[in-house]
Amino acid sequence: MTKGQIESKISEAISKFEIEQMGRGPEKIRSIIFQDMIVIRIKGFLSNSEKSLAQNKEGVDLIKKVRTALFENARINLEDAIKSVIPVNVISTYSDVSTKTGEKVIVIIVDQDIEELIKK
16 A cells, blocks of 8 residues: 555544544545654544533533543554554554634654655
8 A cells, every 4th residue: 555545644643543442434644654653634524512612711621631542542453453454563652632713733753763664
C-alpha cells in the first residue's frame, strides 16, 4: 500500500472507532503519517448537546473531562484500530478537543518509522 492509502485506511478505522466508542462519527477526518507519528484531525464530532454545553466555561470543562475519560477508557480499541491497518506497536497516544472549532486532534506515536516501513 502507498502512504496515502494507509492514511486513508487509518482515517476509516478511526472514524469507525469514533462511532463505536465515542457514540458519534466525524463529519471530516484526515490522517497524516510523519515518520513514527500519526496525526489525526477530526472535524464535526461534537453532538448538539455538547455544542450547547460549550457556551460557557463550566460546560467546556465538562466536555473536555468526559471526552478525555471516554478516550482513555477506549485507548486499547484505538490501538487495535491502528494495528488493523499497519503492523506497528503504539508507544503513546495524545488527544485534545477544541469546543470552539469542533475539532479533535489525536497524535499516535508508534515503535517504528512508518514511512521507512512503507518503502520496504
